[in-house]
Amino acid sequence: xxxxxxxVSPLGQVEGDLDVRxxxxxxxxxxxxxxxxxxxxxxxxxRGKDPQAGLIMTPRxxxxxxxxxxxxxxxxxxxxxxxxxxxxxxxxxxxAQITETLQSVPRYFYAIMGxxxxxxxxxxxxxxxEAARRFAPYVGTSYQKGVTLSQxxxxxxxxxxxxxxxxxxxxxxxxxCAPTLSDITRSHAILDHWAREWLEAxxxxxxxxxxxxxxxxxxxxxxxxxxxxxHNSDLAFFxxxxxxxGLDTYGQGYGNFLATGTFLDPELYTHPTVEGxxxxxxxxxxxxxxxxYYDFDHLRVSEDITHSFFRGEGxxxxxxxxxxxxxxxxxxxLGKYTWAKAxxxxxxxxxxxPLEVGPLARQVMANRPDAAAHQDYDPFVADMIANxxxxxxxxxxxxxxxxxxxxxxAKKWLSEIDLHDDFYTKPTEHAEGKGFGAxxxxxxxxxxxxxxxxxxxxxxQVITPTAWNIGPRDGSENHGPMEKAFIGAPVENPAFPVExxxxxxxxxxxxxxxxxAYDGKxxxxxxxxxxxxx
Amino acid sequence: MFGxxxxxxxxxxxxxxxxxxxxxxxxLVRRLAETGVPSGVRLLDGGTAxxxxxxxxxxxxxxxVVDASRxxxxxxxxxxxxxxxxxxxxxxxxxxxxxxxxxxxGFARWLLxxxxxxxxxxxxxxxxxxxxxxxxxPAVDEAVDRIVRGxxxxxxxxxxxxxxxxxxxxxxVR
Numbered sequence: 001x002x003x004x005x006x007x008v009s010p011l012g013q014v015e016g017d018l019d020v021r022x023x024x025x026x027x028x029x030x031x032x033x034x035x036x037x038x039x040x041x042x043x044x045x046x047r048g049k050d051p052q053a054g055l056i057m058t059p060r061x062x063x064x065x066x067x068x069x070x071x072x073x074x075x076x077x078x079x080x081x082x083x084x085x086x087x088x089x090x091x092x093x094x095x096a097q098i099t100e101t102l103q104s105v106p107r108y109f110y111a112i113m114g115x116x117x118x119x120x121x122x123x124x125x126x127x128x129x130e131a132a133r134r135f136a137p138y139v140g141t142s143y144q145k146g147v148t149l150s151q152x153x154x155x156x157x158x159x160x161x162x163x164x165x166x167x168x169x170x171x172x173x174x175x176x177c178a179p180t181l182s183d184i185t186r187s188h189a190i191l192d193h194w195a196r197e198w199l200e201a202x203x204x205x206x207x208x209x210x211x212x213x214x215x216x217x218x219x220x221x222x223x224x225x226x227x228x229x230x231h232n233s234d235l236a237f238f239x240x241x242x243x244x245x246g247l248d249t250y251g252q253g254y255g256n257f258l259a260t261g262t263f264l265d266p267e268l269y270t271h272p273t274v275e276g277x278x279x280x281x282x283x284x285x286x287x288x289x290x291x292x293y294y295d296f297d298h299l300r301v302s303e304d305i306t307h308s309f310f311r312g313e314g315x316x317x318x319x320x321x322x323x324x325x326x327x328x329x330x331x332x333x334l335g336k337y338t339w340a341k342a343x344x345x346x347x348x349x350x351x352x353x354p355l356e357v358g359p360l361a362r363q364v365m366a367n368r369p370d371a372a373a374h375q376d377y378d379p380f381v382a383d384m385i386a387n388x389x390x391x392x393x394x395x396x397x398x399x400x401x402x403x404x405x406x407x408x409x410a411k412k413w414l415s416e417i418d419l420h421d422d423f424y425t426k427p428t429e430h431a432e433g434k435g436f437g438a439x440x441x442x443x444x445x446x447x448x449x450x451x452x453x454x455x456x457x458x459x460x461q462v463i464t465p466t467a468w469n470i471g472p473r474d475g476s477e478n479h480g481p482m483e484k485a486f487i488g489a490p491v492e493n494p495a496f497p498v499e500x501x502x503x504x505x506x507x508x509x510x511x512x513x514x515x516x517a518y519d520g521k522x523x524x525x526x527x528x529x530x531x532x533x534x
Numbered sequence: 535m536f537g538x539x540x541x542x543x544x545x546x547x548x549x550x551x552x553x554x555x556x557x558x559x560x561x562l563v564r565r566l567a568e569t570g571v572p573s574g575v576r577l578l579d580g581g582t583a584x585x586x587x588x589x590x591x592x593x594x595x596x597x598x599v600v601d602a603s604r605x606x607x608x609x610x611x612x613x614x615x616x617x618x619x620x621x622x623x624x625x626x627x628x629x630x631x632x633x634x635x636x637x638x639x640g641f642a643r644w645l646l647x648x649x650x651x652x653x654x655x656x657x658x659x660x661x662x663x664x665x666x667x668x669x670x671x672p673a674v675d676e677a678v679d680r681i682v683r684g685x686x687x688x689x690x691x692x693x694x695x696x697x698x699x700x701x702x703x704x705x706x707v708r
Contacts, residue, residue, distance in 0.1 A: 045552065045667035060552045063582030107585070138644055148645060151589040155537075166581040 018470060018509070019338075022500065024491055029500075032479070032486035034470045036340035039309070043323045046460040051077060051429070051452050054460060055168050058448065061462065066165040067100040067157060068441035069462075071262075074170040076448040078272040080435030081172050083427035087266035089174035091413040092160050092423065094263045094282075095187075096170070097439060098410045102153035102191075104442040105403055106198065108508050110135065110146040113396065116505055117241065119498045125244045127237075134234065142202055142234050152194040156187045156410070174424030179417065187414055195407050205233030208404045215380055217387040235400060242393035246490075251392040251503040253485035255385075256353060257361035258345055258468065260296060260438035260445040261285030263409065265374045266416070274298065274436045282409070283376050283440060286365040287355065289347045293368045298436050298447070302352060303341040303463065304474035310336075314475055315344060315352060318449035318461035319434060342471040342480060343463050356481040357444030357468040358507060359399040360390065378405070395506040399442075431455040441465055443508050466509045482507055537592045542574035543689050544594035544651075548601040550582050554668035555609070555661030558602045561670060562678050562685075569682065572692035588642035596653040598685055599639075602661040602674070609662030610673030612680060617654025655688065657681050 019035035042061055046053055054073040059066035071093055078085060114135040122128050134142040154164040160177050161167035169176045195208060204211045206229060214220050224236040242248055263282035264272070278285050278296060285296035302315035309331040311324040328336075344352035355361070363381030371377035381398045388394055431454055438447035444465030451459040471480040479487070482504070491497045545566060547559030560579045567577055576594070580587045591597050603613070620636045643650045659681060662671040670678065 039666075041666035042552065057552060060550060060581065063550075063584065063586075066581070066583070111585075151537075151586070154586075163579070165583040165586065166579055 020486070020500070020504070022486055022491075022497075024494065027490055027492065029486050029489045029491060032483040033337055034340070034472060034480055034483050035338045036470065039325055039339045041323070041325075042462060043321070043460050046457050049457050051080070051450065051455070051457055052172070053457065054448060054450060055171065058462060059166055059168060061464070063165055064104060065100060065441040065443070065446070067096050067161070067167070068439050068446055070168060070170050071097045072437040072439040072446055072448050074172060075264075075272055075437030075439075076435040076450045077172040077437070078427075078435070079274050079277075079437060080433035080450055080452050081427045081430050082433070083173040083272065084425040085174055085270055085272060086422040086425055087270060088417055088421050088423045090264050090266040090269060091417050092175045092177065092179070093170055094266075095410055095413050096157050096161055097262060098406050098413075099153040099157045099191075100164070101440075101442040102194075102403060102406055102410065103150050103157075105399055106146045106203070107150040108442070109396070109400065110140070110143045110150075111137070112505055112508065114140065114143050116498060116501050117238075117245075119496075121493060121496065121498050122245050125241075127241055127244055130237065131241050134237065145198060145202055146234075149194055149198045152190050153410075156190050159183050159187055171424070173427040174422070177423060179419065179423075181419060184414055184417060184419070188411065191407065191410055191414075199403060199407060203234050203400070204404065205229040205231070205236065208407060211404050212408070215378075215383070217380075217384045220380070220384065238400075239393065239397070242396075247392040247396075247502060248388060248394070249391060250489040250499065251395065251485050251506055252390050252488060253356050253481050254354060255390050256287075256289040256355050257364050258287050258296070258355035258357050258445055259283075259285050259361045259365045259440060260298075260357075260447050261362075261365065262438070262440035266413075268374065277436075277438075279372070282374060283362055284365045284368060284371065285438075286368055287345060287347060288361070288364045288368075289350055289353060289355065293365075294347060298438070298449075300346040301343065301447075301463070302346065303343050303461075304352065305341050306475040307336050307338065307472040308341045309339050310341070315342075318447075318463065319451055319459060321449070321459065321461040323461075338472045340467055340471045342474045343468045344474055352474065352476070354471070354474070354478050354481050354484070355468065356485075357465045358395070359402055359442075359444070360385075360395050361444060362440055363398045363401065376405070392502045392506040399508070429455070444468060469507050470509050482509070538576070538590055538594075540593040541576040542594070542692060543596045543598065544576045544578060544591060545571070545598045545685060546578045546580040546587050546590065546600070548580040548582070548584075548587065548599060552666055554663045554665045555659075555671055555674045556602045556664050557670060558659050558661065558674055558678050559600045562600050562681055565678065565682050566685065569686070571686070572689055574692045575689050584638045585641060587638040588645050591642045591651055592646055592649060594651050596655075597651045598655050598657065598688065600657045600659070600681060600685075602664075603658040604664075605658075605660055607660050608673075609660050609671060610677040611660040612677050612684075613656075613658040613660075614684065615656045615658065617656055620656055657684065 017037040019037055021033045022029050023031040058069040058073045061069055115137050117135045118132045134140050157164040161169040200207055214223055223230055225231055230236055261281040261284050265280045265282055269280040287294040302317050304315035306313040309326055309328050311326050345355050346352050366376050366378040367382030384394055433452045435450040445468060446465055447463050449461045469482045473479055485503050489499045489503055491499050547563035549556040549559040551557045551560050563577050563579045578590050617639050659674055659677045662673055
């Protein structure tokens with residue numbers, strides 16, 4: 001039996017870095033530890049500040065999904081201040097959130113997955129030449145178009161938000177903008193152009209409407225070979241190529257999911273409350289664990305710090321959350337190994353369990369029966385999982401599947417804006433209150449918890465999708481979701497473990513890493529391998 | 535086609551407002567917006583969205599990038615470097631979150647081809663502290679003012695060209 005450790009270590013970057021240490025036995029990953037190497041001090045910065053500071057600061061947490069941070073920070077304050085939000089404002093917020101995701105996803109696919117898909121290890125696979133022709137960085141035919149056109153959706157964001165990224169135009173009670181008819185027309189034109197030139201022309205090889213007729217994995221397979229154009233689309237080729245190189249065989253994880261949901265219905269959420277949120281969502285929230293669905297209740301969310309560099313152990317709800325960092329060297333003696341907390345959800349009957357977030361989670365919730373008329377019901381991804389499993393390929397497919405759906409949503413909300421109606425209702429700035437705001441960033445569930453006392457922030461906690469996915473073990477020694485997903489992955493060449501990059505990239509997490517491969521017996525470093533997140 | 539409006543000069547401040555001296559670029563953009571810049575200058579708070587800096591460069595003849603550096607020299611030290619010295623296209627960015635402006639310049643040359651700005655200048659100010667939530671350190675605070683003057687000198691040709699028209703800059707910063 002050959003056992004070795006692979007160690008993934010950081011490169012100094014803005015959002016933070018991730019160490020992944022992996023034990024390999026006979027060419028298969030048998031254990032994993034994810035170690036976030038940087039302290040995130042945003043919660044400490046916000047304490048004692050004006051309640052609206054979260055609107056300015058949290059969008060700066062991330063240069064990629066600042067609009068998502070703004071969306072949920074605003075709802076946290078809307079619920080704490082009990083504001084009135086005109087339907088138009090909700091439409092504009094939804095459009096902003098969705099265009100940010102529309103931009104992020106193709107950029108992710110070509111710029112982040114592209115290099116993995118064309119890695120030298122796959123040179124002997126039959127379709128390698130075709131993969132390189134399409135996806136090779138900078139020179140690939142699809143890479144060029146996909147990346148170049150990816151900017152278009154956030155130009156729509158900028159029409160409403162003034163600029164993208166780092167806008168703070170969503171405010172409690174509405175949005176700070178007054179769009180004109182030509183803004184709306186231009187937004188439609190931009191999205192139509194993007195859909196025609198990339199989504200339909202390259203990605204799908206058919207119309208968005210034809211694609212969305214797919215309801216099952218069998219439908220999808222029929223669609224793939226229905227005609228030349230669909231067969232040769234980037235989407236169909238990605239599936240064929242994934243099967244050739246085995247992306248459909250590893251990266252499983254727990255198969256249990258959480259979504260906080262997003263896109264509030266404009267008419268049903270004019271008075272935002274925490275209690276009324278689930279029913280007003282278009283993209284539903286929920287939990288799926290051990291084959292059963294549960295309603296999402298934010299009071300069941302907690303963060304466990306047993307293995308994190310914070311004082312103490314056990315878990316707390318974010319309203320009671322404490323961010324009290326300790327010296328990592330001291331923490332290491334207590335079995336602590338990361339700056340990330342471990343978010344957990346108390347599932348009735350199962351206890352505090354780790355749950356995967358992201359597009360796969362959202363699309364599993366879309367399959368839950370009894371959707372209201374305004375809610376998304378879509379059985380495709382759940383059926384794909386039932387037939388093809390959870391793995392790198394299906395996790396990526398779930399993400400890409402949403403592009404077509406989101407495009408339709410964006411167009412719908414644009415067409416519903418009533419230019420003669422309000423976009424803002426001035427709120428009462430209550431000195432006391434508790435709020436919860438959430439969304440689905442491209443990478444998954446993203447939420448803020450705020451406690452306002454004496455007109456100031458008494459507590460502020462942010463749980464990012466990356467924290468849900470890359471968090472560490474908890475007090476019960478359950479692995480974090482991504483730790484779990486590494487386990488079972490084959491590593492053909494420890495000097496260049498592209499399989500680990502594929503697993504990490506399938507989550508599109510916000511962290512940068514370098515893999516160091518160590519021989520478990522001698523401790524000798526075998527290789528370094530840099531990989532990225534989103 | 536769609537894209538930012540054509541402009542003579544684009545000034546981009548890069549960095550994270552939440553991390554001490556890394557905020558130098560975005561703060562410089564705010565100070566320029568308050569001071570006023572000649573028409574023909576577009577200001578952009580590039581924040582930490584590296585790849586988008588490249589997209590924003592479309593339609594600009596000249597680009598000025600301002601960012602904090604960690605070179606190990608005296609905090610507050612300012613370097614002014616031609617962009618051509620700093621472009622970096624290889625290896626391809628492995629993480630969109632870690633996309634720095636040097637990669638953005640290389641990426642922009644690929645993206646924009648013949649439309650790549652003919653004049654690219656990078657101002658770097660050495661940071662002293664990158665503590666979350668900390669304000670600019672005094673040395674960097676003062677250096678940002680020096681760069682403001684330097685950038686205004688660089689675009690002084692536009693003030694004359696626009697016959698002393700009142701500063702109308704600040705578009706792009708709202």
